[in-house]
Amino acid sequence: MKKKQSQESQNKNHKVIVFGNQKGGIGKTFSTLAVASKKSLSGEKILIVDLDSGGHATSSLLPESDLDTNFQTILEISQGRVHIEEAIISSKISRVDLLPADQRIKNIDDFYVNKNPAFIAKNMIKDIASFYDLIFFDVGPSFSRVISSAYLAADIVFIPITPDTYSIEAATCTVQSLLDACFEWRVQIPTIKIFFNRFTTRNSSLFAEEFVKKSSLAKFYSGIKLPETTTALHAINQKDFFLKKVSSETGRELRNGIENLAKIVSLNNKILNRGALENEIH
Numbered sequence: 001m002k003k004k005q006s007q008e009s010q011n012k013n014h015k016v017i018v019f020g021n022q023k024g025g026i027g028k029t030f031s032t033l034a035v036a037s038k039k040s041l042s043g044e045k046i047l048i049v050d051l052d053s054g055g056h057a058t059s060s061l062l063p064e065s066d067l068d069t070n071f072q073t074i075l076e077i078s079q080g081r082v083h084i085e086e087a088i089i090s091s092k093i094s095r096v097d098l099l100p101a102d103q104r105i106k107n108i109d110d111f112y113v114n115k116n117p118a119f120i121a122k123n124m125i126k127d128i129a130s131f132y133d134l135i136f137f138d139v140g141p142s143f144s145r146v147i148s149s150a151y152l153a154a155d156i157v158f159i160p161i162t163p164d165t166y167s168i169e170a171a172t173c174t175v176q177s178l179l180d181a182c183f184e185w186r187v188q189i190p191t192i193k194i195f196f197n198r199f200t201t202r203n204s205s206l207f208a209e210e211f212v213k214k215s216s217l218a219k220f221y222s223g224i225k226l227p228e229t230t231t232a233l234h235a236i237n238q239k240d241f242f243l244k245k246v247s248s249e250t251g252r253e254l255r256n257g258i259e260n261l262a263k264i265v266s267l268n269n270k271i272l273n274r275g276a277l278e279n280e281i282h
C-alpha cells in the first residue's frame with residue numbers, strides 16, 4: 001500500500017470542508033470527490049477523511065492494488081493503535097490522500113460517549129492538518145457524535161439538496177442540528193452553502209423560473225450535473241463534470257421547503273452565491 005508522499009510544505013491556512021445532509025444518496029460523496037479532484041488539479045494538497053462505514057469515498061479512491069490490502073481507519077486511530085499519519089494513504093488521484101473507512105467504523109461513536117464533539121474531529125487531524133490545503137470529511141447520512149464533530153470542525157459546510165421534499169426537509173434539519181450543536185458546544189458557526197444537485201429542466205421546469213425571478217433564492221447554486229449513467233470517478237477522470245443552470249419545478253411543497261430552508265440559512269447571515277462550487281472554497 002502506497003503511503004502518502006512526504007509533505008515538504010505546510011499550510012497553516014488549510015480549510016476543512018464537509019458536504020453534509022442527514023439524508024442519504026443526495027450527492028455528498030459524489031460532490032466531495034468532484035470538488036476535491038477539481039481542486040487537486042490546481043495543485044492543492046487534499047486529504048479526504050472517510051467517516052462513513054459504507055466506505056463509498058474509500059472504494060472510489062482506493063487504488064486497485066490496495067483493494068484487498070488491510071488499511072487502517074479512524075477505528076484504529078481512536079483505539080490508539082495507530083497514529084493518523086500512518087493510516088493515511090495515497091489515493092488514485094494525484095495530490096489527494098485518503099484516510100479510508102469500511103464497516104469497522106460503524107460503532108465508532110462508542111469511543112466518544114460523553115466526549116465534546118467540538119474536539120473529536122479537530123483533534124484527530126491536528127497533527128497532519130497543516131500538510132494539506134483542504135481537508136474533506138466524507139460523512140454519512142446522520143448527525144451522530146463523530147459525524148457532528150466533523151461539521152463542527154468545518155470552515156465550510158456545503159449542503160446538497162435534490163428535487164424532492166425529503167432532501168429539503170433533511171437539509172433543514174441538518175442546518176438546525178448544526179446551529180444547535182454550535183450553540184451547545186460553543187463553536188463558531190461555519191459558512192453554510194446550500195446547492196442544488198440533480199435539478200434538471202425535466203424534473204423541475206416551472207419552479208426555477210419563478211424561483212429565480214421572485215426570490216432571493218436566485219443566489220442558490222445549481223448543482224453538478226452529470227449523465228446519470230456516469231459513475232463519479234469515471235466522470236472525474238474524464239473531467240467532464242460541469243455546472244448546470246438552476247431550472248426547475250416540482251411544485252409548491254418543494255418551493256415552500258426551500259424558502260423555509262433559505263430563511264434559516266440567511267437568518268444566520270450565510271450568503272449563497274452562484275458559480276462553480278470549487279470557486280466557493282477560497
Ligand SMILES: Nc1ncnc2c1ncn2[C@@H]1O[C@H](COP(=O)(O)OP(=O)(O)OP(=O)(O)O)[C@@H](O)[C@H]1O
Binds near residue numbers: 023026027
Ligand atoms: N450530480 C450528479 N450527477 C450524477 N450522479 C450523481 C450526482 N450526484 C450524485 N450522483 C450519484 O448518486 C448516487 C448517490 O450519491 P452519493 O453516494 O454521493 O450520495 P451520498 O449523499 O454520499 O449518500 P450517503 O449518505 O449514503 O453516503 C451515486 O451513485 C452518485 O454517483
Ligand SMILES: [Mg+2]
Binds near residue numbers: 052140
Ligand atoms: Mg456518501
